[in-house]
Amino acid sequence: MKKYVIGLLFLLSIVLTGCRNDKNSSETVSITAYYLYNNNPVYSIEVNAYNYQNALEKVTTGEFEDRDFSHFTFDSVKVHHQVDGEKVTLSNHLSFGRGVVNTEQDARTIIRTLYEQDKNYLNYMNGLKASQSLQNPDNPRRKFSNRDGKLVGQLEKGLTIFENTAEVQAYTMADVEEGGVYYIGNTRPAEQAITINQAKPSESVSLDYGQEVTYSIPVTSSKMTIRVSPNFVVTEASETYQATIDPVLEKKGEGGKLVNVEGSPRLNAGRVLLDNSQEDTNSITATENRLSHLHSIQRLDFDLSNRTATTLTIKGYVSSSANYQIPTMETRSNGLDVLSETKLTVLNQNQGQGLYVADEQGSIVTPQVNSYGMNFVMVDGSDNTVVTGFKFALGRVENGTISLYQVSKDGKVSWQPTGRTLESLSDQPMTHAETLLEGNQITYVDGKTGSLALNPRIWGYNPQKQVKQNESIFKIRGLSDQYKYVLVPVKLAEGYSRHQSATEFTVSATSIQKAQFGNTEVNGAILDMKYGKEEYNQITLVKEGQSIHRPDNLVLRLLIVVGILLVGYLLVAYLMIKKG
Structure with a gap:
């Protein structure tokens, strides 16, 4: 019996050896990959790499083996292509086989064709090499992209095809080498830098709403397509273009797949379906709320085939709201679909806005314009209750002095220098400003x-009561992260000291979601307070003759309670042991 087992293992080793290609490259290199879709990094996408260097060398040199034409997987090649003995001719007239020599470029085209039509044969002819999974750089045990769309891996050097779980039919072919960086998905890095306001190449910038932006885009093909995010307004372009309303859904990664972001509108053949699913909101308002979640709304097509321009220049700005005439569809109660063009206003609810560039080869990584915000609640510093009746000037610090945000009668925005420092505000309170919050x-x-939105879905909905509650809070949106800002009390509620401290703050990608100086004792009075999503920062205000009472530290309070319980438990345990 033992002899039979040994013989069986010997025969099995021969079979497996025959399936493997003798030219098995073993040089391993470190690489980095990014999964980008529509210009955005995507989380949770799995990427597998297939090394086809062996197959490339065979197709280039013509050094095939008998088994490459006798294996059952070769039958599919006979079905899809013209086969004459040991020579295969593809539909594009390229050929491969024993003794057929190809240029490396033609060999790559042949590998690509075989991968798309006869993958099982390609894998066998390649030596049945196993695929390799890329890892999450933050945790190598995870085989999917991190929040930056990044993956890393140790791969064999040479021609490699990357597959991903988000786009099953899509793949990326590349030459893997030490330290290589590879882009998976439908967006590739710019070979020539796309810039905003002549900033660093392909680097996003942070600007206020309304600030003029100039994109400089290298012309990389005779036809260029520019998609425009919902709240970016194009004012000027260096070349003529055709503008079309062509909504595109925003995607995110979930479980290795691409899914629509929450709150997205529904599309049907390029039309937006009006949302009549919410009983407490009319279909127009509900649809407008959803439009802000789109990736882009407008498409600009440039035909540059008869142009000599090497750079396309587009100017515009980020707006708090943008108006569109959008093709819509509404299903009425009688079941009929009504098609129309509907004027819809999109309120800016995203931090990033801008252009998305594509040429005839696909989408190109394009820098964006980022603007941020912050939420505030007015709090009486002596008893930690919310208060109303105050108005504030908004300033930013420029070269050590304060410039105030000001809106003229015709709607023009400026930051007016005051020549005053932060320190001077405590001695000489500000009593006047043109624009107040x-x-x-x-x-x-x-x-x-605009007024803060009411929430009709809460229990015991009372709009008058909600308006009253909202009078203690306010929000700011559209600030650059390049400045330190200050809120200065100008108009005070009765009984409050004129000498109030100014509130200094900065904005960032998380300044709306996470409070920099919150107050847990007043959060219950804020209707749209959501921990980790919509948090509020305290503006401390003090009455004449009163002092500030700091709210208790909840963490410290919890530690004290836990400590007391632990001591009590140990004491009881000690008494029980002693008694026993």
Whole structure:
């Protein structure tokens, strides 16, 4: 019996050896890959790499073996292509086989064709090499991209095809080498730098709403397509273009797949379906809320085939709201679909806005314009309760002095220098400013304002009560992260000291989601307070003759409670042991 087992293992080793290619490259290199889709990094995407260097060398040199034409996987090649003995001719008239020599470029085209049509044969002819999974750089045990769309891996050097779980039919072919960086997905890095306001190549910038932006885009093909995010307004272009309303859904990664972001509108053949699913909101308002979640709305097509320009220049700005005439579809109660063109206004609810560039080869990594915001609640510093009746000037620090945000009567925005420092405000309180921020208001720094939204879905909905509650809070949107800002009390509620401290703050990608100086004792009075999503920063205000009472530290309070319980537990345990 033992002899039979040994013989069987010997025969199995011969079979497996025959399936493997003798030219088995073993040089391993470190690489980095990024999965980008529509210019955005995507989380959770799995990427597998297949090394086809052996197959490339065979197709280039013509050094095939008998088994490459006798294996059952070769039958599919006979079905798809013209076969004459040991020579295969593809539909593009390229050939491969024993004794057929190809240039490396033609060999790559042949490998690509075989991969798309006869992958099982290609894998056998390549030596049945196993695929290799790329890893998450933050945790190598995870085989998917991190929040930056990044993956890393140790791969064999040579011609490699990358597959991903998000786009099953898509793949990326590349020459893997030490330290290589590879882009998977439908977006590739720019070979020539795309810049905003002549900043560093392909680097996003942070600007206020309304600030003029100039994109400089290298012309890389005779036809260029520029998609425009919902709240970026194009004012000028160096070449003529055809503008089309062509909504594109924003995607995110979930479980290795691409899914629509939450709150996206529904599309049907390029039309936006009006949202009539919410009983407490009309279909126009509900649809407008969803449009802000789109990747882009407008498409600009440039035909540069008869142009000599090497750079395309596009100017515009980020707006707090943008108006569109959008093709829509609405299903009425009688079941009929009504098609129309509907004027819709999109409020800016995204930090990043801008252009997305594509040429005839696909999408290109394009820098964006980022603007941020912050939420505030007015709090009486002596008893930690919310208060109303205050108005504030918004300033930013420039070269050590304060410039105030100001909106003229015709709606133009400026930051007016005051010559005053932060330190001077405590000795000489500010008593006047042209533009003031107040409760129950959202201020967009392109000159627009609006009342805070009411929430009709809460229990015991009372709009008058909600408005009253909202008078203690306000929001600011559309600020650059390049400055330190300050809120200066100008108009005070009765009984409060004129000598109030100014509130200094900065904005960032997380300044709306996470409070820099919150107050847990007043969070319950804020209707749209959501931990980790929509948090509020305290503006401390003090009455005449009163002092500030700091709210208790919840972490410290919790530690004290845990400590008391632990001591009590140990004491009881000690007494029980002693008694026993």
